[in-house]
Structure formats: C-alpha cells, structure tokens
Amino acid sequence: MATHEVTFPITDEREILKLRAGDEVTVQGHIIGIRDRTQIRIFDQGVEPPMDLRGAFLLHTAPGVRKLEDGRYEKVCIGTTTSARMVRFTEPLGAQYGVRAICGKGGFPDEAIEPMRTLGMVYFAIVGGAAALETTQIEEIEEVAWEELMPECLWRFRVKDFGPLTVGIDAHGNSLYHDVQSAAQEKLKELYARL
Amino acid sequence: MSAVATDLQHAVEDAAAHLYVWALKDIPQDLRDALAEAQKRETSVPGQRVLSTIMKNVAIADEEQNLVCQDTGIAVYTCRVGEDFPLHPARIYEALKHGTERATVEHPLRSNAVHTITRENTGPNTGYRLPIVHWEFIADWDGLDVKCVPKGSGSENMSFLKMCIPADGVKGIKQFVLESIVGAGGKPCPPGIVGVGIGGSADYAMYLAKEAIARPVGTRNPDPIVAQLEDELFGLLNETGIGPMGLGGDVTVLQCHIEHADTHMTLNPVAVNYQCWAARRASAHISADGDIDYDREA
Numbered sequence: 001m002a003t004h005e006v007t008f009p010i011t012d013e014r015e016i017l018k019l020r021a022g023d024e025v026t027v028q029g030h031i032i033g034i035r036d037r038t039q040i041r042i043f044d045q046g047v048e049p050p051m052d053l054r055g056a057f058l059l060h061t062a063p064g065v066r067k068l069e070d071g072r073y074e075k076v077c078i079g080t081t082t083s084a085r086m087v088r089f090t091e092p093l094g095a096q097y098g099v100r101a102i103c104g105k106g107g108f109p110d111e112a113i114e115p116m117r118t119l120g121m122v123y124f125a126i127v128g129g130a131a132a133l134e135t136t137q138i139e140e141i142e143e144v145a146w147e148e149l150m151p152e153c154l155w156r157f158r159v160k161d162f163g164p165l166t167v168g169i170d171a172h173g174n175s176l177y178h179d180v181q182s183a184a185q186e187k188l189k190e191l192y193a194r195l
Numbered sequence: 196m197s198a199v200a201t202d203l204q205h206a207v208e209d210a211a212a213h214l215y216v217w218a219l220k221d222i223p224q225d226l227r228d229a230l231a232e233a234q235k236r237e238t239s240v241p242g243q244r245v246l247s248t249i250m251k252n253v254a255i256a257d258e259e260q261n262l263v264c265q266d267t268g269i270a271v272y273t274c275r276v277g278e279d280f281p282l283h284p285a286r287i288y289e290a291l292k293h294g295t296e297r298a299t300v301e302h303p304l305r306s307n308a309v310h311t312i313t314r315e316n317t318g319p320n321t322g323y324r325l326p327i328v329h330w331e332f333i334a335d336w337d338g339l340d341v342k343c344v345p346k347g348s349g350s351e352n353m354s355f356l357k358m359c360i361p362a363d364g365v366k367g368i369k370q371f372v373l374e375s376i377v378g379a380g381g382k383p384c385p386p387g388i389v390g391v392g393i394g395g396s397a398d399y400a401m402y403l404a405k406e407a408i409a410r411p412v413g414t415r416n417p418d419p420i421v422a423q424l425e426d427e428l429f430g431l432l433n434e435t436g437i438g439p440m441g442l443g444g445d446v447t448v449l450q451c452h453i454e455h456a457d458t459h460m461t462l463n464p465v466a467v468n469y470q471c472w473a474a475r476r477a478s479a480h481i482s483a484d485g486d487i488d489y490d491r492e493a
Contacts, residue, residue, distance in 0.1 A: 001240055022241060037314075064265050064305035076303065079265030082349045082382050106349065106382035107441055125241075127248040127440055128349060128384040129473040131265035132256035151305055164248060166241050166442055176241070177380060180443040184377045184435045191373060191431055195366045 008101065009055035016100050016120050019167045021174035025124060026163040030142070031103070033061040033155030035081060038146065039089045050145045051154055053097040057124075060086060060104035062151040065141065073141045078157075079131025082106045083123070094119035105129075107168050107177035116169050123169035125176070137162045203282045204290045206485035207339070211294025213489070214343035215270055215320075216302055218477035219262045222253060223491055225412040226449075226474050233386055233439075233446040242444025249439075249472060264473040267304045268345035270295045270326035273409055277336030281483055287339065288328060295319070295326050307348070329406065337483040342476055342493060344409045350471040353383035356401055359463040368393055368465045369428060375467045376432055376448065381441020384471035386449045388412060389432060392466040393421075395456035403454035404468035409476055410452050411492060418455065425453050439472075449474075 001022045006015055007029040019025065032051060041047045063078040083104030090112045093099040100121055102108075105128030112123060126134070143156035169175040230253070234246040256263045272291050276284060299306055299319035308322040309315060317323065355375040359367040372391055379385075392403030415422040429451040438444025449472065458464065478493035 024244060062265075062305070064262070064267070064303070066303060077262040077265045077305070081266070082352065084382055105384065105440065107380060125381070125440060125442060127245050127252070128381075129264040129266075129347075129471055130248050130252035132259060132261045132263055133248065133252040135261060135265075136255060136259070164244055166244060166440075168442070176442055180437060180441060181377075181380060183443075184437055187435055188373060188377055191434060192370055195369050 008057035010100055011055055013120050016122055016171050019122050019170055020172070021167050021170045021176050023167045024163070025165045025167060026161055027057060027159060027165065028161070029159065031057040031059050031157050031159055031162065033063060033157060034058045035060060035062045035152040036085060037149050037152035038154050039086055041146065041149070043089055043092055049097070049154055051143070051156060053093070053099050056099050057101040057103060058093065058099055060102070061155070063155065065151070073144055075135055075138055075141055077131050078135045078138050080105045080126045080128055080134065082128070083108055087112050090121070091115035091119070094121045103165060110175065110178050112169055113173055113175050113178065116171055117173045120171045122167055122171055124165040125168035126165055203485045204286050206481055206487055207282065207287055207290035207341070208294040208297070210341055210479040210481055210487050211272070211291045211343065212298040214341065214477045214479055215295055215298040215345065216304070217489070218343045218345050218475040219267060219304070220256060220260060221477070222263055222473065222475055223411065225492070227253065229412045229449040230472065233449060237439065237444050237446045239438055239442070239444035241442035242439040242446065245439035245442060246446070263475065264347060265305060266347035266349065267299070267307060267320060268347045269307065269351070270320055271329070271344045271346050271405070272326060273329040273331070273342045273344065273406070275331045275333055275340040277333050277338045279337035279483065280339045281337070282339070284330065291326055291328060291341070292321050296321050329402065339481040340478065340493070341481065342409060342478040344476045347471055347473070350383040350387060350469040353379040353469040354401065355467040356397060357465050358397060359465055361461060361463050363463055365424065367463065369431065371465050372428055372467055373431060373435065377435050377437060379469060380437060383469040384473065385437060385441060386439055386446045387472045388470040388474050389428070389448050389451045390468040390470060391428070391451065391453040392468070393453060393455045393464065394458035395464065396458070396462070397464055399456055400464040400466035401468065403456060404466040407452035407454040408468055408470035408474065412450050412474065414452070416453055416455070421453050421455050425451050
C-alpha cells in the first residue's frame with residue numbers, strides 16, 4: 001500500500017489513475033464542501049452550481065462556522081458526514097462536471113464502482129468523527145455559495161496536509177468496502193453455524 | 196413558581212448548557228481507554244491508520260478546546276429524578292431545552308434540528324419534542340442526575356428493530372445483532388458501542404438500546420444471564436472483520452451493552468442502536484439546593 005500526496009483540483013488524469021484501493025493519500029490545494037441538499041439542488045432541481053467543479057475534490061460536509069462582520073465565515077468545527085446517502089450523484093458529478101474525487105466517511109455502495117472506473121474517479125475514506133483534526137487542516141474558508149442552504153452550502157476550502165485519507169474505491173474497479181463486506185458475509189455464515 | 200424552584204430551574208439550565216458542550220469536547224476516560232486498547236489490538240494497515248488518527252484527533256480536541264466531532268447531534272438527556280426533588284419534571288424539561296439553546300447560540304454549535312417534513316431549521320438544536328429526554332423516577336430521594344448524550348446522525352441512522360418470535364430464541368437475537376452491524380459496515384463510524392435492547396415492546400426495546408449506549412464503556416448488565424450475552428456478542432462482533440471505519444480489521448466494536456425488560460410470552464423484540472467511536476456523554480448530579488456536581492465517569 002503506497003502513500004501519495006495529491007494537489008486538487010487536478011489537471012492530469014494520471015494523478016487519479018496511480019491511486020490504488022488501500023493506499024494512503026494526503027491532499028493539498030483546494031477542496032469543495034458539498035452535502036445532501038446541495039446535490040439535490042444541482043441534480044433534482046436543475047440549478048447550475050456557481051463554482052467550477054472540474055478536477056475537483058468534493059468533501060461530504062456541513063461545517064460548523066461563525067459568520068464575521070464582513071460577511072466572511074470563520075471555521076469552528078469542520079468534519080465529514082456519511083457518504084452512502086449521496087451515492088446516486090456520483091455518475092453525474094463525474095460525467096457532467098468533471099469531478100475527480102469524492103471524500104467522505106463510511107464508503108459508497110457497489111453502485112459507485114462502475115462510474116468511478118469509467119469516469120476516472122476515486123473515493124477517499126476519511127476518519128469520520130475526527131473533526132478536531134480535520135479543522136486544523138482546513139486553512140481557510142475561501143468561498144461560500146448558496147448560503148440559504150446553511151450549513152449545506154457549497155463551500156470552497158484551502159487545505160494543507162489534509163488526511164491521512166485511504167483510497168476506498170479506486171478508478172480501476174477496486175473497492176475496499178466491497179471486499180470487506182464480501183468477506184464479512186462469508187464470516188457470518190461461519191458465526192451463525194456456531195451459535 | 197416559588198423562588199427556590201426558579202433558582203433550581205436556572206441551576207438545571209446551567210448544567211444542561213455546560214453538559215452539552217462538555218460532552219462534545221471532552222470524551223470520558225473509559226472511552227479513551229477503550230480506544231487505546233483497540234489501537235493495541237488492531238493489526239490491519241487501514242485499521243491502524245484510522246485508530247491512530249482517532250487518538251490524534253482526541254488529543255487535538257483537548258489542546259484546541261474544540262469539538263471532537265462536528266456532528267453536535269440531537270441532544271438526548273437521561274434524567275433520574277428523586278421523588279422529593281423540588282422541581283417538577285415539566286420545569287426540568289424546560290430547563291434542559293433552554294440550556295441546549297444557550298449552549299448552541301453561545302458557543303456557537305452547529306444547529307441540526309429541522310422539521311421532519313419541511314426540513315427547515317426549527318431552532319438552536321431544539322424544536323417540537325427536541326431535545327429528547329429519558330425519565331426515571333426514584334423513590335425516597337431528593338436529587339436529580341442528568342446525563343447528556345449528544346447523538347450523531349451517522350450512528351443513529353444505523354438503528355435496527357426486529358420482532359423476532361419466541362421460537363427464534365436467543366440465537367435469533369444474536370443473528371440479528373450480527374447482521375445489523377455487518378450491514379452497517381463503516382457508516383456508523385466504527386469501532387463504537389453496540390447498544391442492544393431486548394424484550395418489552397417494539398418501542399421500549401429501542402428505548403432500552405439507547406439506554407445501553409449511554410452506559411460507561413465496558414460496564415455489564417447486573418443480570419448475569421444478560422451480561423454473559425454481552426460478552427458473547429462482543430466477541431462475535433469483533434470476528435466479523437468490518438474493522439475501523441469499515442476498512443477491514445480486528446476491531447469492529449469497542450463494546451456491546453444490552454438492556455432488557457420482561458416481555459409478553461409471544462414477543463421477542465430486539466433493537467440495535469449504534470453509538471460511534473466518539474461516544475460522547477457527560478453527567479451532573481444536582482442537589483435539592485441547586486448545587487451541581489459534574490461527573491466524568493457516570
């Protein structure tokens with residue numbers, strides 16, 4: 001299992017293709033915060049997102065923030081939510097907007113494997129609940145769109161040494177979640193036989 | 196309302212406000228010990244990565260006085276009210292609600308509360324029937340114990356109920372707990388505490404499962420038959436290989452706690468309520484005079 005450092009947004013597709021399920025990744029650059037209501041607005045209500053998502057790294061989040069007098073937002077506590085609820089947006093995010101990485105916790109079900117393979121995308125597993133650490137790795141909230149969806153807005157963060165992340169699903173059709181779940185289902189048969 | 200009751204109501208409100216923030220920032224020692232133990236036991240590479248990140252996160256929350264997890268949850272309180280405590284539960288509830296609001300606005304904390312149909316925010320982590328309070332009434336006592344258990348949605352979404360039949364027996368209970376935790380995979384932020392409620396009725400089994408996750412980590416049910424089932428399920432759950440954050444490994448759960456109630460001869464309900472690794476809780480004992488004694492271990 002290799003370790004990598006990747007800067008987002010990416011411009012070279014090979015950056016994504018060299019990542020393999022189980023690898024450790026640290027991220028630099030800019031990432032975009034997104035959540036359930038943000039994606040419902042884009043895809044179910046057909047509203048164009050006012051940020052460029054090409055080559056982007058999306059984080060499943062709804063940050064805790066403090067609004068400053070000049071209208072900017074200061075971080076209070078920024079963490080990551082469960083991804084599985086948002087799996088159906090994977091294919092359109094990649095196909096229509098060129099998103100390259102989705103980061104969340106708990107993984108995506110198997111329906112994400114094929115779009116990620118064909119579109120050259122990866123799923124990064126973060127440690128859910130580790131928000132105190134994550135907050136220190138987010139240097140600044142640079143832009144907020146759709147404030148009326150607070151806290152499920154579209155957020156642009158500048159990050160430094162964001163991670164460690166684990167490649168949960170790679171762009172070659174491998175998913176740690178699929179492998180762990182298959183093995184666990186087999187193990188359950190053995191455990192049931194012992195009860 | 197008498198002057199004493201007003202002061203006491205303020206004391207309960209102060210306690211609630213303090214407990215909510217304290218629970219979110221400073222996880223109990225028994226949980227820290229369980230996480231450290233898990234880190235020693237884990238052998239998988241991704242599992243080790245997750246557990247060392249968790250330990251680092253807890254240390255940073257201490258240093259920076261920040262929240263351990265961004266999900267401030269729904270505020271759940273468990274109250275043990277002495278029959279001679281001189282404040283009516285209706286006022287205790289009001290105090291808990293105001294305390295929750297104060298903590299949310301003053302810190303500030305992320306406000307998660309929404310109307311269940313419109314999804315519009317209903318207030319600073321309060322709303323209709325929010326916060327949620329579990330009540331227990333104690334005879335021959337004049338005190339009040341309050342425990343705040345902020346419950347995150349990632350783990351709460353992994354709640355399961357099955358009305359097993361008597362012929363399913365204890366085996367049916369064990370199978371359901373195992374299949375629930377394997378099915379949940381990484382979603383509830385493992386390794387956490389599996390709360391199981393058995394017996395009673397459908398609603399009461401889930402209530403008991405929530406009581407179970409609020410216990411100090413590793414405590415055992417006083418009924419030896421139930422305690423034995425806790426030990427057995429704890430071992431079995433850690434054989435599933437789900438591992439930290441569902442990335443595979445030796446440590447899937449930190450503990451399994453079970454609460455039970457007697458039930459109808461034809462019922463065999465089993466409820467599972469998961470509590471994530473950031474199993475936050477904080478307690479206070481409040482005297483009839485309004486003195487507050489905060490308790491890290493309860």
